[in-house]
Amino acid sequence: MYCIFIFCFICSLVNGFLFDGSQSLSTTCSSIQVDVVFLLDSSGSEGSVNFQKQLHFVKSFVEKFEIGPSNMQVSVVSFSTIVMENFDLKKYQSKYELLAAIDTIPYLSGTTHTDEAITFAVKHSFSAVSGDRTQAPNVIIVLTDGQSSSPSQTMHAAYQAHSAGITTFAIGIRTSDYIGELKYIASDPQNVFQASNFNALDQLQNVLSTKFCEAIVTTTPVVYTTIPTDFSYSSNCRLRPADVVFLLDSSTGEGAHYFQEELNFVKTFVNKFDIGPSDMQISVITYSTRVVENFNFQRYQTKQELLLAIENISYISGSTNTHEALSFALQHSFTQQAGDRAKAPNVIIVLTDGQSTSPTMTKQVAATAQQKGIEIFAVGTGDNLSFQELLSIASGRQYVSRVANLDALYRLQSELTTTFCEGKA
Incomplete structure (x- = not known):
């Protein structure tokens, strides 16, 4: 994925930095x-x-x-x-x-x-x-x-x-x-x-x-x-307001190191959009045995404040209660009190590395959220989760991504952004 090129250094320092003996080097470039x-x-x-x-x-x-x-x-x-x-x-x-x-x-x-x-x-x-x-x-x-x-x-x-x-x-x-x-x-x-x-x-x-x-x-x-x-996205996407909740797996299986990679993923996503009351609003919820709302939509209205807040989110550890995180977002995040806007699309992005403690409850809550018009992306990492569960969480197959490890999340970043910006979310 990296930009690779071969350099041929042919410039020489001659007569006050002249190129080809006649043209100024600065003018040349x-x-x-x-x-x-x-x-x-x-x-x-x-x-x-x-x-x-x-x-x-x-x-x-x-x-x-x-x-x-x-x-x-x-x-x-x-x-x-x-x-x-x-x-x-x-x-x-x-x-x-x-x-x-x-x-x-x-x-x-x-x-x-x-x-x-x-x-x-x-x-x-x-x-x-x-x-x-x-x-x-x-x-x-x-x-x-x-x-x-x-x-x-x-x-x-x-x-x-x-x-x-x-x-x-x-x-x-x-x-x-x-x-x-x-x-x-x-x-x-x-x-x-x-x-x-x-x-x-x-x-x-x-x-x-x-x-x-x-x-x-x-x-x-x-x-x-x-x-x-093919990882590009519409430049008009920055103008599209949306209320986005990230649900981040902070369970024991995730570990502190990979939890930090999840935070890096969120920060990179945030950097691609305009943040504010007329643009995108972000809430981040972490979950394990318990659910922690780190901040709601109205808390941070500038990109600088938001990035700093994400940096300060703590790892929790515990079991994987994905259904409780989805339920919290459904009942509390997308409310006027939390800063939800009536005319802005509602989106949930779930990042998890393992099967939830209650797959049946997770499926039921996800279905309820989808019935209310909330679009859900499900991103799974590692080998300890069920692809069927990811499908049951997400709004459709195109909203499901499964990667071998969290390093691969960076390759997924642009795909997710493209899907989001094409108006599918």
């Missing part, structure tokens, strides 16, 4: 087709003032290139305790719109989960769903002011990016003690840059642009492979 994702550290150590300086740095870089469907496309992802996709590659197709959008990116605060940001870019930013183009080189530019919360996980995520053929640049601010981490984030030692402080960031613009152009300008066509285009 200023109109080139390339997909660029900026990963911006928005942790507590940054502070809002310094985060604004990072945004200024991104705008200055963007100013040097032509923006559009045949030129450079840019996505900006912020990370701290959560990962927040501010906009994907296809969102803004003019420089004016792009620069204006960068100005509106909010500061988050929190810890420094660099690994999750890189993983998000690899698995989701460079996909047809997000606007990635098969013939365009893929580039990640990471800006950070400190060591990540999990250096080993960051190293693994960076390895995945490099293996996918993504050219990665690492820019550190006040990171002299963490140069080693920058080196393994970058796909080449020459792609590592350091600024002594945030005010010195702009001094890196010229050298970054030069190295950037050296990496992407080639003389021969290069073939790229991306996530299949």
